[in-house]
Amino acid sequence: xxxxxxxxxxxxxxxxxxxxxxxxxxxxxxxxxxxxxxxxxxxxxxxxxxxxxxxxxxxxxxxxxxxxx
Amino acid sequence: xxxxxxxxxxxxxxxxxxxxxxxxxxxxxxxxxxxxxxxxxxxxxxxxxxxxxxxxxxxxxxxxxxxxxxxxxxxxxxxxxxxxxxxxxxxxxxxxxxxxxxxxxxxxxxxxxxxxxxxxxxxxxxxxxxxxxxxxxxxxxxxxxxxxxxxxxxxxxxxxxxxxxxxxxxxxxxxxxxxxxxxxxxxxxxxxxxxxxxxxxxxxxxxxxxxxxxxxxxxxxxxxxxxxxxxxxxxxxxxxxxxxxxxxxxxxxxxxxxxxxxxxxxxxxxxxxxxxxxxxxxxxxxxxxxxxxxxxxxxxxxxxxxxxxxxxxxxxxxxxxxxxxxxxxxx
Numbered sequence: 001x002x003x004x005x006x007x008x009x010x011x012x013x014x015x016x017x018x019x020x021x022x023x024x025x026x027x028x029x030x031x032x033x034x035x036x037x038x039x040x041x042x043x044x045x046x047x048x049x050x051x052x053x054x055x056x057x058x059x060x061x062x063x064x065x066x067x068x069x
Numbered sequence: 070x071x072x073x074x075x076x077x078x079x080x081x082x083x084x085x086x087x088x089x090x091x092x093x094x095x096x097x098x099x100x101x102x103x104x105x106x107x108x109x110x111x112x113x114x115x116x117x118x119x120x121x122x123x124x125x126x127x128x129x130x131x132x133x134x135x136x137x138x139x140x141x142x143x144x145x146x147x148x149x150x151x152x153x154x155x156x157x158x159x160x161x162x163x164x165x166x167x168x169x170x171x172x173x174x175x176x177x178x179x180x181x182x183x184x185x186x187x188x189x190x191x192x193x194x195x196x197x198x199x200x201x202x203x204x205x206x207x208x209x210x211x212x213x214x215x216x217x218x219x220x221x222x223x224x225x226x227x228x229x230x231x232x233x234x235x236x237x238x239x240x241x242x243x244x245x246x247x248x249x250x251x252x253x254x255x256x257x258x259x260x261x262x263x264x265x266x267x268x269x270x271x272x273x274x275x276x277x278x279x280x281x282x283x284x285x286x287x288x289x290x291x292x293x294x295x296x297x298x299x300x301x302x303x304x305x306x307x308x309x310x311x312x313x314x315x316x317x318x319x320x321x322x323x324x325x326x327x328x329x330x331x332x333x334x335x336x337x338x339x340x341x342x343x344x345x346x347x348x349x350x351x352x353x354x355x356x357x358x359x360x361x362x363x364x365x366x367x368x369x370x371x372x373x374x375x376x377x378x379x380x381x382x383x384x385x386x387x388x389x390x391x392x393x394x395x396x397x398x399x400x
Contacts, residue, residue: 035376036374050153051162052371069131
């Protein structure tokens with residue numbers, strides 16, 4: 001699995017499930033992220049366009065640009 | 070020693086004749102205490118009829134998401150509320166992915182598209198991509214584009230695609246519970262055309278879709294009848310938003326029983342670890358499967374989810390003294 005940074009504590013939205021990080025338990029989301037790229041922009045909650053590659057991934061938010069690992 | 074394993078030792082190990090459906094079912098129903106013996110026999114069968122080499126492959130999604138089909142396990146169906154969005158991979162990044170794969174020592178690179186079947190745009194993208202890879206990367210190219218017409222089969226052969234993946238996913242009797250937008254028989258027809266074209270047939274499926282143990286045995290027997298060059302064995306990784314999103318993960322021991330049973334049904338096939346093994350088997354189970362009938366792996370990431378780092382799998386193969394199949398051995 002790729003080494004990933006968890007959603008930043010200050011991010012308002014969970015990049016795995018797309019709900020508010022301040023509401024509910026996101027422990028399962030954090031665990032799932034070990035084997036999954038982010039799907040939601042943690043700044044605006046938009047679904048991102050995600051491309052998984054054999055040795056990495058990229059995820060693009062139409063508003064906030066691209067992240068990758 | 071259970072009777073079925075005694076019989077398999079003679080029939081499969083010594084004579085190279087796979088178990089029938091009833092035999093596979095007997096292996097799938099073995100108690101836990103007999104699992105090590107089943108895995109040991111399956112490993113001996115693999116070593117006798119396939120050899121110690123392990124075929125390493127990487128895969129990439131050329132066209133992700135937005136699929137019109139309703140395969141209930143798949144996050145790429147446009148019919149479910151999955152978070153996966155539609156995206157196309159451009160040629161430079163496709164070639165980069167092939168280079169990443171070749172750098173691991175892999176001999177196979179499979180280009181996959183989430184479609185019912187390829188349209189003209191996808192075939193053009195594939196043609197350009199295959200040509201670019203062949204010009205820059207020393208690797209065999211396979212493809213997985215859904216159901217094909219005879220013209221498309223011929224076009225893939227002409228492009229130089231050497232293997233075509235089209236999974237039956239599950240047994241014939243259970244398939245309507247998993248897919249309703251096309252039939253098992255339509256998939257079989259594509260596989261027939263691929264085989265007749267001379268391309269290698271790659272066909273497997275997913276365990277843990279809700280099928281019974283009897284249906285798992287039925288599936289192994291139907292794959293054995295098809296006699297594919299390669300069988301990729303996936304274990305369901307339940308995807309959020311899909312109809313099977315709440316299914317439990319396959320138990321590790323059941324997965325290992327299935328590996329042994331499928332090997333004993335198909336002694337000569339390339340039996341490949343595909344998606345879901347990280348969840349179902351973990352590191353220790355992955356090792357057990359490689360010592361229980363598996364002789365091929367997908368390394369690195371999958372189509373929409375992430376796998377173990379390729380270096381972890383390559384180290385494991387080295388620890389097990391299982392050489393990676395060289396490209397020269399595949400030509």
